[in-house]
Amino acid sequence: MDRKLLATSISAILAFSAWADTAYAQQDTTGTAASDEDKKDATDIAAVVVTGSLIPQAQKETASPVTTITAAEIQRQGFRNVSDALRSQPLSTGAVQDNQFSGGFTPGATTVSLLGLEPGFTLILIDGRPLADYPLLYNGQSNFTDLSSIPTGMVEQIDILPGNQSAIYGSSAIAGVVNIILKKKLDGVQFNVRAGGYSDGGGRNERFQVTGGKAWGALDLTFGFQYSQQKPIYGYDRDWADSTNDNPDPDSRYGSRTFIILDGFSNTYYDPGAACDSLRGNFGGSTFRDFRPGRGYFCGSRDEIGYTTLLNEEKGTSFYLNGSYQLNSNAELYGSLLYGINESNSNSGSRFWSPDINGSGGYIWDPVNFRLDLYQHIFSPEETGVGTNMAKTRSNSYNAAFGVRGGFGDSNWDYNAFYSRSQYNLTDNQLWPLTGKIEDFFRNQFLGPQLGTYYGYPVYTPNNAAFYQSLTPAQYRSFQGAIHTESTTWTHNVNLSITNTDLFELPAGSVGVAALIQSGYQVWNNPTDPGIIAGEFWGLTGTQGSGKRANDAIAFEFRVPVFSTLTANISGRFDKYRNIDAGGDSKATYKLGLEYRPIDTLLLRASYATAFRAPDMSYIYAGESGFFTSVTDYYRCSVEEPGPIGDCSYNSFQVKGSRTGNRELESITAKSFGYGFVWSPTQQFDIRADYYNVSIDNEVSDLSINQLLFDEARCRQGQLDINSPTCVDALARIVRNPNSGLQPNALQSVRINPINVSKERVSGVVANVSYTMDAGRAGEFVFTGNYNISHSHIFQRYPGDVPRDLLRDATASSEFKSVFTGDITWNIGDWSATLYGTRYGNTPNYAAQLDDLDNAGTVGPHMVYNANIAYKLNENSGLALTVNNLRNTRAPVDKTYNVYPYYNIFNYNGYGRALWLEYNINFAGK
Structure with missing residues (x-):
């Protein structure tokens, strides 16, 4: 309905109402026309x-x-x-x-x-x-x-x-x-x-x-x-939202990565093998050795997402x-x-842990195996206790x-x-987990003492077998703060x-x-x-x-x-x-x-x-104020992993922002x-x-951080004029690693x-x-x-x-x-x-x-x-x-x-x- 249509409607109504008004006036007070007394009451x-x-x-x-x-x-x-x-x-x-x-x-x-x-x-x-x-x-x-x-x-x-x-x-x-x-x-x-x-x-x-x-x-x-x-x-409580099996994308029907060790160079998981067997009781007995296309095997739960309130x-x-x-x-x-x-x-949803998230994005350097690894542990209700994460x-x-x-x-x-x-x-x-206490807990559990840094990444010699262990509610509460x-x-x-x-x-x-x-x-x-x-x-x-x-x-x-x-x-x-x-x-x-x-x-x-x-x-x-948020790194997705955004490993990348x-x-x-x-x-x-x-x-x-990253990707690839106001502003607000060394072009921070x-x-x-x-x-x-x-x-x-x-x-x-x-x-x-x-x-x-x-x-x-x-x-x-x-x-x-x-x-x-x-x-x- 546009202005012309509205104007036409008004004209038609004017014509009709003029006719209708005449018709009503011809009726006597016993019909539908209002009497003088009725009109007086109506206006009073x-x-x-x-x-x-x-x-x-x-x-x-x-x-x-x-x-x-x-x-x-x-x-x-x-x-x-x-x-x-x-x-x-x-x-x-x-x-x-x-x-x-x-x-x-x-x-x-x-x-x-x-x-x-x-x-x-x-x-x-x-x-x-x-x-x-x-x-x-x-x-x-x-x-x-x-x-x-x-x-x-x-x-x-x-x-x-x-x-x-x-x-x-x-x-x-x-x-x-x-x-x-x-x-x-x-x-x-x-x-x-x-x-x-x-x-x-x-x-x-x-x-x-x-x-x-x-x-x-x-x-x-x-x-x-x-x-x-x-x-x-x-x-x-909803059978269409209780599991990743409900994902409309068949290629995404794999579990939440409750226990993973990821190779930072190949972006693939190290196969846990039988280590998942001892974790089966987590998330209502739904944890098992799952497979993610392009990444490999891991210990995960397809029901983990269902513990979020709608x-x-x-x-x-x-x-x-x-x-x-x-x-x-x-x-x-x-x-x-x-x-x-x-x-x-x-x-x-569930809380999770990765080592030294505030400094390295969750990656550590393993000098024994000469590799860059990312560890992640998502805590189950059986580990945290009922209602703890509310x-x-x-x-x-x-x-x-x-x-x-x-x-x-x-x-x-x-x-x-x-x-x-x-x-x-x-x-x-x-x-919420306290930084010092949770880092100390996992150092004692499997990481061992920190042995310095390598290109900014903390150095540990982890015991991976000890990593694949469930916590007790008492252990979980030991590193919580109010x-x-x-x-x-x-x-x-x-x-x-x-x-x-x-x-x-x-x-x-x-x-x-x-x-x-x-x-x-x-x-x-x-x-x-x-x-x-x-x-x-x-x-x-x-x-x-x-x-x-x-x-x-x-x-x-x-x-x-x-x-x-x-x-x-x-x-x-x-x-x-x-x-x-x-x-x-x-x-x-x-x-x-x-x-x-x-x-x-x-x-x-x-x-x-x-x-x-x-x-x-x-x-x-x-x-x-600062914040951490999961973002889509459009630039790295388009340059390093072209294809559907949902399949990109940088589709859910955690970045620090400031405001x-x-x-x-x-x-x-x-x-x-x-x-x-x-x-x-x-x-x-x-x-x-x-x-x-x-x-x-x-x-x-x-x-908007999402919009800044989207604009930045188009600016860097020449889809937008790099000298335009949008590009100049976006590039000034986003900090990335140098394009050489470990994790080249990785996002560091965004300022808004x-x-x-x-x-x-x-x-x-x-x-x-x-x-x-x-x-x-x-x-x-x-x-x-x-x-x-x-x-x-x-x-x-x-x-x-x-x-x-x-x-x-x-x-x-x-x-x-x-x-x-x-x-x-x-x-x-x-x-x-x-x-x-x-x-x-x-x-x-x-x-x-x-x-x-x-x-x-x-x-x-x-x-x-x-x-x-x-x-x-x-x-x-x-x-x-x-x-x-x-x-x-x-x-x-x-x-x-x-x-x-x-x-x-x-x-x-x-x-x-x-x-x-x-x-x-x-x-x-x-």
Whole structure:
């Protein structure tokens, strides 16, 4: 659907609606036309503040296209939580990291990517107030907001507003705004219990909720409590992810190398022979003498990979209190508090050891046999003990506000003054081998004393027979150390706003106005265990940093009826940021929206807006941090082992990286425009379609190591101009061994840091349709459909580079080009049933992402269905059965995805079918 098609659609609808309006006018009040009294009632609606505006208004649809998800929809459409509900929306086209990426930096958090833009470009609010950032960094780089701490039971509705919204909300509202609105007024007490699990095993979960409220004269209180727990899902719980035998590439169906000795010159294994026999009990009895094509025999386990968690073990407790007290007819005190405690345990897989990894990449020099060898031992659960490798996080978070609102005497002026604060405290604990102790242990076991170095490699005379021995849990724990970090983020604001919905009269109606003054402070503190910084933990580094930021803002908004059919909405805001000890920045943003209603049933709308995002505090204040990561050495693969990347011995090469922040960063800027229509010829039918276009400049890019290595390979081989900005930068950041001597051209390190350099643009169309049909004795049917198609997503990393279309350049992105959702709800008597479906469009396959042109292709559309059946037992209680992923559809098969768990975990999940039985009872209320 392009602009011409959209324009044609609008013209057709205008013509049809004009005819329809005439037809309706000819009907008398006994037909379908509304009577004068009905029309009066329909327009006599209390004005409320809507997402995207500061001015209270009665119109549901404005110049800003808001998508709303109600609490009832979250339940009947079969979502596990707030995160699932948001990620299923058509606007959420971007791939993101979640629980399945247990080896990432934030396996205990979930987030969302609107319009395919990075999560930090979406501003997530609770009741219009900002949340504190998650203390740990997304992908080890950027700040973002965690959704997993928001309890579903306290949510009234979620509003999603795409595009630039900084003129109302300030920084970060570039991709859009997600406003999570909590329950405010309840009567009585409601209990809700839900329990269930997954049909393929694992993931058993329970949830208990209590919500309620009551008014005592001038005092009105609403409260909520939620407790939930969830067992983990391991790879071994899924028969398509429990073994390397599930690898779609037949040539890769060999075990994990639990015990290997590799010849550093020939890259082949030394055959262990019968030595594997004594190791058979490891990994559930699956260790044996296995064979890898091109490498030889080794001791391995094909089941080792299944000990990774696909879904975390979690526990969560939330408390909520909201209240208001009417001081007099013109003033009301109010306040709210949401407090949560969440625990998350994840297992990123087995720990392993290679000698002196921090200095030599795992290689040692054997002077007796005159050879360079690499040793590797992957520790099994039988050696480590149950649960030893779990990474455990515990968070305490809260979002609080209190204030006063009311009116100035008998005037039309209203005010709202409040203080809000949000804080997130996170503790991270796990056991990890200590460098000194683990090296001493294996020296004593089989290496012997170090005899110096040879060309930088440590020299040993190992006893290889002693190498092939399992450890006891006591031995394993003897070289473990406890990693403990405590991170904190918080933000607070003082806000004063005044509004007047009837400032003065124009011939077309009343002019509305709003003004806002805001002052706030923000803190990010993400230290790393001192032992990590000192290099005490084997092969491990971490991110670190801390900083403070103050901000002040003023904003205004006018709603002006230009004609009886045309209304303009004009807003502007000025923000000033002061990064303590790191400079600052200021930005002015504005937005213009137009609403044209040629007839009562049709709205045409358009908007233009600017926005900005203050640089992430992590990008500014990140300290010197190093890390080890497995990368693909594209250069050595293409030069030394040409062929499929998956078969290259440098496809999973460990390299050391370093990263620091940049205190000279400036704000990211953006502009967006959009237009569309809403047509509602009857109360039972409406259709909406909107075009969006967002352009981002001065974007901060934290350089991708994979992309740097990919670019470096092309630069060295002449596929890119070696004097281009991309090549000059990539070659300066990558350090290799000399091209002579031992391990020529081997990777030593890669250096990255953030800079203001990139541009990005995304455009597309989002459409919605809903229809309610009264079928008489057969009940009522409600049909809805939501669709988003991205036209383009252009990204330019450096000036002078050829812009890349991320929707078509598979090496740069795997986002969805289109997402469609639809549901059918049938209500009849005490029964209600809903079938909800999501269709995700094509994505590039894994070979295309690796630029393997011989095998490049696409992964076909992916469809998932949820179902919900509810029965009202009586006026106050009911039962519901929810099935998530009704057909137990697994992630789409990609025959080129030869990396565990053999599907794209950033686009799909591998949980399978989930079933929940829910009971709800309401005492003395509504």
